[in-house]
Amino acid sequence: MSSTNNPAPKWLFPLVLSFIIIILAAVIPRFLPPYTIISLNDIFMYIVLTVSWAVFSGPTRYISLASAAFFGIGIYVSAVLGNVLPFLAAIALGGLASFLLALLVGLSSLRLRGMYFTIFTFGLSELIRHSVLWWEVNITRTVGRLVVSVDNITVYYAMLTIVLLTLAMAYFIKNSKYGLALLAIGESEEATDHIGVNVNALKILAFAMSAVFMGAAGATMATRWTYIDPSIAFNPLFSFMPVLMAIFGGVHRIYGQIIGATALTLLADMLLTKFPYYYNLLYGIILVAVILFLPQGLAGLRERMSKWRKHVLVK
């Protein structure tokens, strides 16, 4: 999709860089202690959630709190079909189910704006959680489900693939005319409509695309947890964390989102094991501090530094 009239270095650098990273990530499990791989799986999960969330909510400024719904649907697909389907098929189906759900939601909700849209998406996650619960209690007569477990290395490669696909999708949408159109929607939806962009179709498609990899990640991660129930699968935390991580790292840069997801996951791990009794307090203070002093997130730090440097040099 990258247009040919771009000057070469602009895409060459990220291409080479990502190639190196891919090679490294693919051979790394041979040399790492097993727990590091488990940590990486968690980081991957949050990168997928955060970058996927930002593909739609970043440029359009429609703050979605439906991530937990898409992630949870993937988890349930894996729990229900995991013992009859091969692992890969369950992941693909998890992504597909999320895609279809997001299409449906998009069709019914994207005419809502601002706060109304946010509340609607949050309500949607809760609605799905309670519907699944109702189904389990009254139809299947059990609440929890056991998920077929898969070894950590396999999960690692699956998550790595999903991360790469997510990043590729995010990169191409951002650098295409569709990405520009989404940005325009965020600036002024009416104007974009008048220019001749099919605003609704574009929004719904971007929303659905952002759900695909959340579902796939859910289907993959469920195999690590071995037991799930509706409140585990549709935990509202999975709706809030991506928003937080994106803001923490910087919503408008893909590398910012990656840094946000990675930094917060590592921070949570470190605080949780070193200060189990002060975890929530410290975590909260750090979040507030970053948002207060770095409104552009960690990615904004670089821009701030260079601005500050210029300022000093001029003096």
Next chain:
Amino acid sequence: MSGMIKQLRVVFILLAVLVVAFPLTGYCKDKILIGTAISLSGPYAPGAGMTQIPNYKMWVEEVNAKGGIYVKEYGKRLPVELIIYDDKSDIGTAVKLVEKLVLEDKVDLLLPPWGTAMHFAVGPVANKYGYPLIGPTISSEKLRKVAHKIPYFFGILNMPREQGAALVDLLVEFGIKKVALIYVADAYGIEWTAEVSPALKAKGIKAVIEQSYPLGAKDLSPLLKKIKAANVDALLGMSYPPDTFLITAQSMGLKLNPKLFYLGVGVAFPVYRDKFGAKAVEGVMGAGAWNPKLPYPGAKEYYDRHVKKWNKEPDRWGSAFAYASLQILEQAIEKTGTLDRKKLRDVIATETFPTVIGPVKFEGGFNIQAPGEIGQWQNGEFEVVAGKPKRTAKPIYPKPAWP
């Protein structure tokens, strides 16, 4: 000055890197490292803080006061060190932290988390790495389906099958014919109802109301009014702690006075008695049971030590089971004379262990010894009233009306 600080900083960083890179595991074994990921925050934290964590800490202190556990293969007593992580009541975190304990902290043994869902998640992980785990807060028939796949996991608590049967026997004993059966729409309530509902039918007891209510319900008075109107002999509530308290308070307000008043988890907590008053809860029955009057060696002493150390009574159900699971671990180490987890598992799976809940023996991964199934508050003590041979007091029936 600043140069010195800089140098110091470099030294400090180097030291930190060294410590992280080469944890001092050492080949000279000088302690038994035990780890647990359990809920210190989130919805499971109150349960964990009542039933397990105080017993874990108390046991470690007691063992270390003796100089540790004697391990024959090292020819000496080894003190116990306990690592506690917070799983935030989140399954993903719990699984990950247990793997951290195993792979990074290299603990010798694991202790279980709190609650049925957590056990289902952590049990298979512990099994995968070959760590025996004796779960004191899981009560689920579903466990029977997976038990053969996780041979390192042991269920020590009463299971719905035995407890449900004991409850129905009690109804038969009193000649009760008409009951209302309500249950929380979560694994616990559903599994209990699946056991109790057919058992009632088999004994010719009619459940005129059989209805679930959502987890986290804040008002159950419409349901309770319906039960009052139905004029049943017994209210059977398969409830979790928050709803146990709610149903009790609202039944008092509505003057709902069936002859038998039974609720699930939470009745056996001393705080249940203290909140409503010993007089008010007189005759209330609940899932349990354990009390210090039971004739098992060490039971009374355990109760006294717990009260002395924590300035609060242990709950009359899971607490003693949690403590018993630690006793079993300790005895298994002393019996085998090793920290070899395979050997420990085999001993736990086959031998009988005297504990504060009686002589525990596992068959197919399930404990066949129970200090009792159902309890009833009488004069401020939670007396065992079913199964029948283990009674510490005669059941009070009908239950006195609410004051």
